[in-house]
Amino acid sequence: MRTAAEILTQPFGTLPDLIAAHSRDRGDRIALIHDADALTYRDLAARMDAVAAALHRAGAVQRQAVAIVGAMSIDYATVFLGAIRAGCAPAPIAPSATGDQMAAMIADSGSAVVFLDAGAAATLGDRPLAARRVALDGSDGGEPLDAFLANAGPPPEVAIDPEDPFNIIYSSGTTGTPKGIVQPHAMRWAHIARNEAAGFSEGVTMVATPLYSNTTLVSFIPTIAWGGTAVLLGKFDARKFLEAAQAHRATHAMLVPVQYQRIMAMPDFDAFDLTSFLLKTCTSAPFAAALKADILARWPGLLVEYYGMTEGGGTCLLNATAHPDKLHTVGQPVPGHDIRLIDEAGNEVAPGEMGEVVGRSPAMMTGYHGRRQATAEAEWFDADGNRFIRHGDVGRFDADGFLILMDRKKDVIISGGFNIFPSDIEAELARHPAVRDGAVIGVPSEQWGETPVAFYVPADATPADRVLSEVNATLGRTQRLAALVPIDELPRSAIGKVLKRELRDRYLATEPA
Numbered sequence: 001m002r003t004a005a006e007i008l009t010q011p012f013g014t015l016p017d018l019i020a021a022h023s024r025d026r027g028d029r030i031a032l033i034h035d036a037d038a039l040t041y042r043d044l045a046a047r048m049d050a051v052a053a054a055l056h057r058a059g060a061v062q063r064q065a066v067a068i069v070g071a072m073s074i075d076y077a078t079v080f081l082g083a084i085r086a087g088c089a090p091a092p093i094a095p096s097a098t099g100d101q102m103a104a105m106i107a108d109s110g111s112a113v114v115f116l117d118a119g120a121a122a123t124l125g126d127r128p129l130a131a132r133r134v135a136l137d138g139s140d141g142g143e144p145l146d147a148f149l150a151n152a153g154p155p156p157e158v159a160i161d162p163e164d165p166f167n168i169i170y171s172s173g174t175t176g177t178p179k180g181i182v183q184p185h186a187m188r189w190a191h192i193a194r195n196e197a198a199g200f201s202e203g204v205t206m207v208a209t210p211l212y213s214n215t216t217l218v219s220f221i222p223t224i225a226w227g228g229t230a231v232l233l234g235k236f237d238a239r240k241f242l243e244a245a246q247a248h249r250a251t252h253a254m255l256v257p258v259q260y261q262r263i264m265a266m267p268d269f270d271a272f273d274l275t276s277f278l279l280k281t282c283t284s285a286p287f288a289a290a291l292k293a294d295i296l297a298r299w300p301g302l303l304v305e306y307y308g309m310t311e312g313g314g315t316c317l318l319n320a321t322a323h324p325d326k327l328h329t330v331g332q333p334v335p336g337h338d339i340r341l342i343d344e345a346g347n348e349v350a351p352g353e354m355g356e357v358v359g360r361s362p363a364m365m366t367g368y369h370g371r372r373q374a375t376a377e378a379e380w381f382d383a384d385g386n387r388f389i390r391h392g393d394v395g396r397f398d399a400d401g402f403l404i405l406m407d408r409k410k411d412v413i414i415s416g417g418f419n420i421f422p423s424d425i426e427a428e429l430a431r432h433p434a435v436r437d438g439a440v441i442g443v444p445s446e447q448w449g450e451t452p453v454a455f456y457v458p459a460d461a462t463p464a465d466r467v468l469s470e471v472n473a474t475l476g477r478t479q480r481l482a483a484l485v486p487i488d489e490l491p492r493s494a495i496g497k498v499l500k501r502e503l504r505d506r507y508l509a510t511e512p513a
């Protein structure tokens with residue numbers, strides 16, 4: 001049998017094979033920690049075998065989805081990994097979804113079995129499902145997990161091809177049913193292979209975002225693949241994160257910008273011993289240059305920002321530690337990734353000009369599950385017929401080849417024929433001392449077509465009209481805000497993205513007809 005080191009030198013391998021190798025070669029090493037519970041690699045491999053055998057006994061077949069809905073736990077993680085061991089594709093679903101959305105995503109995935117915790121089961125209620133329900137946490141939301149796994153027999157022997165589905169990630173939509181993004185084993189293997197020098201094999205990774213997010217998986221999967229330890233955290237709390245990182249002598253963390261913001265704002269941040277950190281990474285949302293600079297100054301270890309999509313395409317990497325003069329960018333394309341900029345007609349733009357970001361790499365989705373038209377709309381082909389994924393962002397490359405993002409294409413405000421980028425206004429808003437947090441949206445305007453409006457979280461008692469006047473004084477004539485609305489907290493997704501659709505709906509609902 002091959003060792004993990006031998007598998008990792010191959011052009012393609014599988015995560016279950018790596019975990020089996022770790023079980024043989026370093027079986028006593030802790031793979032997963034959650035609160036007071038821990039699981040070694042030997043026990044993880046055995047648990048995955050049991051899940052795989054039980055899934056096949058329950059009628060799940062290779063390449064079929066296995067839906068999982070619940071909060072972070074070791075059982076959740078082992079079911080996720082066990083589904084992959086079975087040759088199936090785990091389809092983790094956000095427990096924050098409505099019952100109707102949850103049922104629709106489970107049905108869309110085609111799962112034969114769905115694993116639920118008590119909260120997810122309560123949300124789902126008695127909605128009819130074709131999938132067999134299994135309770136993750138001993139609740140009455142389905143057949144108990146231990147009973148489902150009991151006497152399952154030997155695990156199946158499956159041969160996994162690079163293009164077989166590894167998992168399905170459902171995009172975070174605010175209306176309707178999110179699209180299922182099918183990520184193949186080849187894509188995940190590329191994520192594992194690119195982390196050869198990251199130190200995961202002896203590392204301890206803080207997993208601070210949910211397993212239904214691709215943000216989490218690009219850190220969690222390499223940790224397990226290389227034989228490290230993953231510390232699974234529940235609902236994010238900055239103090240608890242720092243306490244756990246210090247206690248476990250953490251070496252790695254993937255965090256989203258709002259989490260970094262909350263951690264760095266802790267009054268006693270500097271009292272925590274974080275000298276064990278080797279690498280901190282960030283992705284998923286705009287990462288302010290000033291926040292990056294603060295992390296570089298006060299938190300040991302490398303700081304790396306990834307820019308990419310759950311759908312795949314191209315990835316940019318900014319080693320902020322090595323390039324402190326490029327903190328306003330998201331870095332350069334990683335080796336083997338091709339990122340280009342195109343105009344509205346689909347033509348590549350000239351060097352230095354702005355355009356929509358499209359990308360191509362070994363790490364790309366197969367497509368949206370069951371949605372050929374949506375898949376086609378997400379693709380762009382160059383003159384040689386090479387397939388790229390549309391990132392949906394607008395940006396430009398600087399003279400050194402670093403990508404500067406302007407905004408999401410759908411968020412660009414067209415006012416009086418001029419393109420207005422919310423991020424430019426948000427940067428000025430953030431500089432005002434009375435603003436703790438803010439976001440800019442476009443709303444309908446009879447005079448201009450659209451006009452910018454901002455929501456902000458006040459940092460003090462300065463009147464909103466005064467803040468509006470002072471911020472507008474720093475903006476160009478076409479950028480000036482039509483309104484500034486105080487709010488207790490910006491609505492965000494589980495991975496920290498501001499839900500601008502909610503802000504837009506809220507504003508329009510309060511405007512007179």
